[in-house]
Amino acid sequence: MDAIEALAIGGASIAAGGINAMVGSGTLITFPTLLAFGYPSVLANVSNNIGLVPGSLSAAYGYRRELKGQRRRVLLFGSGSLVGGIIGAVLLLQLPTSTFDAVVPVLILLACALVLLQPQLNKRLARRADQGGKDGGVPMWLGVCGAGVYGGYFGAAQGVLLMGLFGSFLKEDLQRLNAVKNVLASIVNGVAALVFVVVADVDWTVAGVIALGSTAGGLLGARVGRRLPPTVLRGIIVVVGVTASIVLLVR
Template sequence: MRARFPPSAYGPSVIWWHAVLIALAGVWAGTINTVVGSGTLVTFPVLVAFGYSPVTATTSNAIGLAPGTISGAIGYRHELRGEFRRLLAFVPASMLGAVCGTILLLSLPPDAFERVVPVLVGLAVVLVIIQPKVSRWVLARRAVKVEANGGKEGSGRSTQVLLITAVFVIGIYGGYFTAAQGVMLMAVMGMLLNESIQRLNGIKNVLAAVVNVVAGTVYAFVAPVSWPVVALLAGGSVVGGYLGARIGRKLSPTVLRGVIVVVGVAAIIQLVLRQL
């Protein structure tokens, strides 16, 4: 399928100061992905600004940020104790969704992706902005549910089916365009699971890593990828994932969220101007 993409789709040569900024963006994205999600909204605009097509920026991001999501998931291993059975149900849904998302990206014309990507970035930015309100609503809803159950927590079979379906759909989105899949996962799991926010964050990191690894593996063989960019992002994101797991609880979520929103809005403006 590589023949579908012209040589220019693979991006320009990487000059030294571009390399430095891409690596730093990878560190920041790895940190954000582990703590909040939406690290792609940092690296994606950087790559587009340096002349990479939106498709190449997306595929290179998926591969390059995968090691960072893995290191972040490993960093949350203590919070994941006792979650093996739940992950056994969720991981296949994420894998299948990621495959479907990559098929969409590779089947649709590249210009179709360029037209829809500003909308996807906008959706990601909105999700990042409303996440605090969603989290507060989730906590209030959970308290009401526990009180209605006589102080007991639990989730039935219908909730499990709904969760697996949601994880699958988010996997499709993540395979097609990775930005904010972590925010989506946190919102859905927070509404439907009776777990602490740190446990949910650990599960989110595992599922995001699965989607990135599956999508990245497919893209590596059949899509335009800039391997120098992948190497820079991979190195940076591993460091960022480690930092996010180590000091994530000490970072201000408001500051992280503000950076994501500013970068995301800048990306939307740039992408729209490219189409004019």
């Protein structure tokens, strides 16, 4: 890895960590960056996942005040994220590389669509925030597990997907749910990373650069997430994601 590549990946990692804390979908910044430097898709996904784990943890730490009083919810949904993350990671390693290459452009476009839909999902959630309610029961747990499968296989926009589920099933303050989202993303990324470390090829230099950048970005994103409008960040994510999908489809 030369200096230019390290600077590019490091800068993308800082942006990804901040975006994951505030919006979700940071993978749509780092994953296309790795592809642009010629890394094979599965190696890029695995190394990117491992590198983003510290960023997810730092984002969760940054939202620690909003986690107060939500231990039961975190434990309940965390079990679904744990199961789903393991399944998704195993699928990534068991399915042929050609399957991943074929599916990834579709997943990126799906992630971009979720990013675009997030304002509507957030508005729906905000309208229900003052009504009180329970934790969605079995359907919500299954939805979180499904999001974990998606996140373990390819993590882009799993946070947006989780916030969409929260908006459909839960009645709670948006910032408190965003804090739970960060914890669940940490669980999915963490358990998938453990699987990858044991049985997959990892570019540890890439993972280390992403880890450093995403940790700083996660702390920064959590600090400003309550004040910075995500519109510009969302636009960047969509542009990068659509570009990456086109590149993958035509190469």
